[in-house]
Amino acid sequence: MSFRNYKVPYSSEDRYSRKVAYFSMEFAVHQPLKIYSGGLGFLSGSHLRSAYELRQNLVGIGLLWKYGYYDQARNQDQTLQVNWMEKQYSFLEDTGIKFQISIHDHPVWVKAFYLNPETFHSAPLFLLSTDLPENDYVSQTITHRLYDANVATKVAQFILLGVGGAKLLDELGFSPEVYHLNEAHGISAGFYLYRKFGNNLAEVKKRLVFTTHTPEEAGNEKHDIYLCHKMSYFCGLTLDEVRNLTGIQDDQFNHSLVALRFARIANGVSQLHGHVSRSMWEKYSGICPILSITNAQNWRYWADKQLYRYMEEGNDVMWDDRKQYLKRRAFELVADQTGKLYDPKVFTIVWARRFAGYKRADLITRDNARFSALMASKKYPVQIIWAGKPYPMDYPAINDFNHLVHMSKGYKNMAVLIGYELGLSKRLKQSADLWLNNPRVPREASGTSGMTAAMNGAANFSTDDGWVPEFVNHGNNGFVIEKADYARMNTQEQDEYDLNMLYKLLEEQVLPLYYDNHDTWRQVVKNGMRDVRYQFESNRMAHEYYDLLYNAS
DSSP, rough: OOOTOOOOOOOOOOOOOOSSSOSSSSSSSSTTTOOSSSHHHHHHHHHHHHHHHOSEEEEEEEOOOTSOOOEEEOOSSEEEEEOOOOOOOTSEEEEEEEEEEEEEEEEEEEEEEEEEEHHTTOOOEEEOOOOTTOOOOHHGGTTTTTTTSSHHHHHHHHHIIIIIIHHHHHHOOOOOEEEEEEGGGGHHHHHHHHHHTTHHHHHHHHHHHOOOOOOSSSGGGGEEHHHHHHHHTTTTHHHHHHHHHHHOOEEEHHHHHHHHHHEEEEEEESSHHHHHHHHHTTTTTOOOOEEEEEOOOOOOHSSOOHHHHHHHHHHHHHHHHHHHHHHHHHHHHHHHHHHHOOOOTTTEEESSSSGGGGOOOOOGGGGHHHHHHHHHHHHSSEEEEEEEOOOOTTTHHHHHHHHHHHHTTTTTTTEEOOOOOHHHHHHHHHHHEEEEOOTTOOOOOOOOOHHHHHHTOOOEEEETTHHHHHHBBTTEEEEEEOOOOOOHHHHHHHHHHHHHHHHHHIIIIHHHHHHHHHHHHHHHHHHHHHHHHHBBBBHHHHHHIIIISHHHH
8 A cells, every 4th residue: 555645545524524634642542552541542542433433534643652651560569560561563554654854953764654444443543653773772762652751752752743743744645734733742743834834824823723631731741942942843943933933932832832822723622621721821922712622432432332222222121230241241350450359239439540649549538437437338338449550750649559559458349450541441431330530620621531431331420520510410410529619728628528528429329329229320320321422422522623623714
């Protein structure tokens, strides 16, 4: 197959005919392709799957991580161990395309690989690698580890995604009408396009759109502008030219701020996040409009179709039987990893996602007396599972993970699993009766794990953040901790309020409903299944991207 003058290998409807290149540092397309860390990858993977289902004229641009994010293993005492294993992918096609980009004023060879749409039923995906014998070792390491801890390596990764991705599209002859940056990691593409179109920023703005995922200014990536310049981030522009072009006058290059100034339109990833983003950035001049397109997940990939079939047939006996089968199957993984035998009839709470401080994985355990009483209850027995990957250099998050591991040794109904990737994620969502999500409001831009939990017969129980305000109707399709006046609270007061409300709702509403009125419980879960399918399915999201971003003038 020749990749010159590349076209998406299926015809597109007129409304999806605009050529789009979708840049992302990570894509969670399917379990065997381990080039993702968490929610950003899960989102972009679902986006590519829906682009394929809708036959959109879109290609993905990413990086081929030799060691992935990392492999989560255990030390002798069961605490977290970080392993880096080389990955092999026989299903990726070598495009035969090789080209050079400049990093640190030094030519670096780049090779492009291709994930055929038919392999995993996703839009075409091109992945770049510098792990080539033509490069020196330092250049080879650019595509070794996703989100490398070394600052210079990370800046080089951003250059590779942005400049390398934009140059690949020229090599392919694809000529996108829209360059979509999923997060600001690839904004170096803006400088490449600026040079390509004769130093004309209007031509860049005509083509660039941007999705921001971070609801706090401090959480947006910033790097020393002199380091970026030294590393050839700005495609040969002088620092004075960069400052005039971007409006940045201090020494910190803010990737998101520049993306908002280079794009013609941007979006937040929930209604709440769009509002937070607009108020967060409004003090800066030259910002493009920020809309809201709420994240979603691909129903065809994630949902348990038999649960949906029994729901549509009104066959409660078979629905219950299927849910218990899904729990029993997932509990085999719990037993295999921890030696603990879980009961499919017992109410099962799951907390599983990326470990990060604001997500408060350990919140439910912080009141020791109430937690012990919950775990020992005979009237309303529970069993709890945790899983998730902390960033390998985020030592507070790793400490949270290890603390839960040590705690779990004292309870036969508490388990902490490793290897939280697409495959385990799906099994745990099928195992859950209650999907627990308790980020510190308003830190979660969207959060999508609860969407796929609902698609597998789990009720959401969450603080009122991210996508949850658009979805949960308390007591009808899930459960939500009502917002307090968090702005007047310090962090400790906010955590105490949320913890007390979590237990109050769990003890007074959730557990009695499950055990004493199971027909109503089942209806709550079914309502969630129905609502999530139509509001938070990624075909809706992929359509909105064309409708509101790509086709908008």
